[in-house]
Amino acid sequence: xxGLDGVPHSMITRFMxxxxxxNLRDIAARGRxxxxxxxxxxxxxxxxxxxxxxxxxxxxxxxGFTDLHDGTYKQSFPSFRELRSETMWDRLGEEKMRxxxxxxxxxxxxxxxHGVLVSGFVAVHLERSVFPAQYLRTLRDIDYQIDVxxxxxxxxxxxxxxxxGQLLDCRRRLLDALWDEEKWxxxxxxxxxxDRLHHxxxxxxxxxxxxxxxxxxxxYRRVDELVGYVHGKFASLGYEKNFFVLSDHGFCxxxxxxxxxxxxxxxxxxxxxxxxxKSLEDISENAVAFALDPGRIYIHRRGxxxxxxxxxxxxxxxxxxxxxxxxxxxxxxxxVIRRVFDGNEVYSxxxxxxxxxxxxxxxxxxxxxxxxxxxxxxxxxxxxxxxxWDDAFFVTLRTDLMPDKDEFNLLDVPPxxxxxLDVQPGNPSExxxx
Amino acid sequence: xxxxxxxxxxxxxxxxSTLAKRVEEILLERGMNVEVLxxxxxxxxxxxxxxxSKEDRDTNIRRIGWVCKLLSRxxxxxxxxxxxxxxxxxxxxxxSVDRFVEVYVKAELDSLVERDVKGMYKKAIAGExxxxxxxxxxxxPPEKPEVLVDTDKETVEESTDKIxxxxxxxxxxxxxxxxxxxSPEEEEEIKTRLQDLxxx
Numbered sequence: 001x002x003g004l005d006g007v008p009h010s011m012i013t014r015f016m017x018x019x020x021x022x023n024l025r026d027i028a029a030r031g032r033x034x035x036x037x038x039x040x041x042x043x044x045x046x047x048x049x050x051x052x053x054x055x056x057x058x059x060x061x062x063x064g065f066t067d068l069h070d071g072t073y074k075q076s077f078p079s080f081r082e083l084r085s086e087t088m089w090d091r092l093g094e095e096k097m098r099x100x101x102x103x104x105x106x107x108x109x110x111x112x113x114h115g116v117l118v119s120g121f122v123a124v125h126l127e128r129s130v131f132p133a134q135y136l137r138t139l140r141d142i143d144y145q146i147d148v149x150x151x152x153x154x155x156x157x158x159x160x161x162x163x164x165g166q167l168l169d170c171r172r173r174l175l176d177a178l179w180d181e182e183k184w185x186x187x188x189x190x191x192x193x194x195d196r197l198h199h200x201x202x203x204x205x206x207x208x209x210x211x212x213x214x215x216x217x218x219x220y221r222r223v224d225e226l227v228g229y230v231h232g233k234f235a236s237l238g239y240e241k242n243f244f245v246l247s248d249h250g251f252c253x254x255x256x257x258x259x260x261x262x263x264x265x266x267x268x269x270x271x272x273x274x275x276x277x278k279s280l281e282d283i284s285e286n287a288v289a290f291a292l293d294p295g296r297i298y299i300h301r302r303g304x305x306x307x308x309x310x311x312x313x314x315x316x317x318x319x320x321x322x323x324x325x326x327x328x329x330x331x332x333x334x335x336v337i338r339r340v341f342d343g344n345e346v347y348s349x350x351x352x353x354x355x356x357x358x359x360x361x362x363x364x365x366x367x368x369x370x371x372x373x374x375x376x377x378x379x380x381x382x383x384x385x386x387x388x389w390d391d392a393f394f395v396t397l398r399t400d401l402m403p404d405k406d407e408f409n410l411l412d413v414p415p416x417x418x419x420x421l422d423v424q425p426g427n428p429s430e431x432x433x434x
Numbered sequence: 435x436x437x438x439x440x441x442x443x444x445x446x447x448x449x450x451s452t453l454a455k456r457v458e459e460i461l462l463e464r465g466m467n468v469e470v471l472x473x474x475x476x477x478x479x480x481x482x483x484x485x486x487s488k489e490d491r492d493t494n495i496r497r498i499g500w501v502c503k504l505l506s507r508x509x510x511x512x513x514x515x516x517x518x519x520x521x522x523x524x525x526x527x528x529x530s531v532d533r534f535v536e537v538y539v540k541a542e543l544d545s546l547v548e549r550d551v552k553g554m555y556k557k558a559i560a561g562e563x564x565x566x567x568x569x570x571x572x573x574x575p576p577e578k579p580e581v582l583v584d585t586d587k588e589t590v591e592e593s594t595d596k597i598x599x600x601x602x603x604x605x606x607x608x609x610x611x612x613x614x615x616x617s618p619e620e621e622e623e624i625k626t627r628l629q630d631l632x633x634x
Contacts, residue, residue: 079615096587112592124620150630383632
């Protein structure tokens with residue numbers, strides 16, 4: 001399985017059609033490429049957690065890069081340890097099958113799996129990014145890097161492309177090292193440089209006159225080389241049909257940033273104890289709603305939050321009111337919000353009580369933010385590209401395993417990967433509450 | 435603090451005592467009160483004099499279960515590591531303890547004969563020991579254990595992690611540092627990275 005973080009279906013099909021990605025084109029031609037939506041919200045930590053568990057966030061419990069510590073307003077950064085559901089690697093382990101997983105986002109700190117796990121974003125220290133620890137030496141020997149230094153390269157395109165190339169090289173070196181060293185049933189490698197490139201230079205993709213348009217295409221030629229390389233190695237083992245390529249969300253050009261908490265403040269739904277506060281820790285007991293990144297809205301419920309004032313009987317009315325507010329939001333004559341989801345509609349499972357009450361999905365170009373400090377609803381874009389809920393993609397050669405339907409979601413993928421190994425999804429040792 | 439009973443069941447030499455010891459260490463580090471009732475140790479005191487007939491085995495398990503019940507209802511974690519071959523008695527114990535977590539320590543007989551750390555399998559196969567579970571006495575595997583660990587394929591670390599994660603998922607064991615595994619320095623670094631990519 002090759003993961004391409006943040007690569008849209010619309011882009012990949014264009015690159016396949018125009019000869020930038022001939023390897024992927026040839027693979028897809030013998031199977032199927034499909035567009036899909038992902039789980040909500042459409043960010044990597046949530047999407048990859050959904051992918052690795054095959055469950056919605058109401059079960060796996062990861063709702064964003066950030067959350068609040070229980071019973072407080074203090075920001076927390078959920079780690080892999082807080083994933084509340086078993087992964088497909090655990091499931092395969094129960095069938096005595098080994099997985100080798102390279103650069104998987106949302107798995108830091110690495111924990112034991114039946115095989116090898118090398119964590120991806122937001123991994124900080126290499127020492128805590130690898131299981132089993134014996135492979136730390138391998139990572140160091142091959143000069144393995146976790147990610148680009150975003151601060152260093154975001155405004156320096158030549159440095160960005162150099163760093164992205166180095167990342168691809170070291171992922172490949174690790175793949176080579178583990179391919180023969182390990183006995184494995186599932187090999188997984190995720191390319192995350194694609195997401196970084198899109199954040200910093202998505203304009204270079206769309207604008208053919210952009211000075212780095214050629215570099216953008218060259219990078220994708222190298223990504224395609226990696227896809228072809230992995231597929232070629234795999235095919236040489238005689239199993240080439242069980243080959244999958246997918247992205248975890250789509251991407252588009254950012255027009256503006258939209259500050260959800262500023263909208264809530266302006267309309268009196270969100271109030272603070274201190275004027276001009278920059279932290280939810282100063283939320284007032286008169287506040288009835290607040291947002292976390294990107295567009296997760298939480299009702300300030302009594303009993304759930306220390307200063308929560310909204311009773312359960314008022315929640316539904318408030319949700320309806322807020323839904324109307326955001327559905328009607330415009331930027332000039334442009335609608336800003338494409339759809340408002342009720343949390344109950346998209347999440348189910350033992351963790352659903354921790355889920356946001358409403359989820360905003362924006363029109364392409366309007367990048368939703370949960371920042372508290374913003375004064376106005378709209379702000380200038382700081383980055384060139386933003387994630388989308390739709391326009392992710394999935395390539396499979398096992399068309400026989402595709403569900404018989406027209407619209408696909410990321411959650412349709414993991415069962416197919418397990419079934420390709422003759423393993424049924426579901427886990428007998430998972431606690432009954434899950 | 436709410437107690438619970440963690441019950442390891444499996445064939446002789448499958449790894450019950452090793453895993454019980456490792457889980458005990460982790461729970462002690464997390465500030466819990468833990469007692470391990472290891473089958474071999476228990477037979478030297480609490481159930482001294484009992485043999486290996488079905489009746490004696492059932493009595494052995496009932497007594498261990500009774501102590502587990504007392505410990506766990508008083509806020510301690512009771513860890514039992516006993517072959518406990520019969521499903522009916524295990525289920526009887528389960529019914530008597532409020533918070534009961536069964537861990538099936540699975541291993542194939544062939545590999546257990548190979549391990550045979552105490553040389554018991556060899557003797558049982560040679561007929562020198564009678565009523566040896568897995569050889570001439572039955573073992574009834576649990577149908578729905580809360581955790582299944584396969585010690586043929588998993589390392590002690592992998593199996594332990596699976597057990598601890600399940601206990602965390604059930605809410606019986608507090609997660610590390612109140613639910614966050616990052617050091618303050620890591621948390622700061624992660625925050626910076628998320629800001630650099632516009633996520634927060």
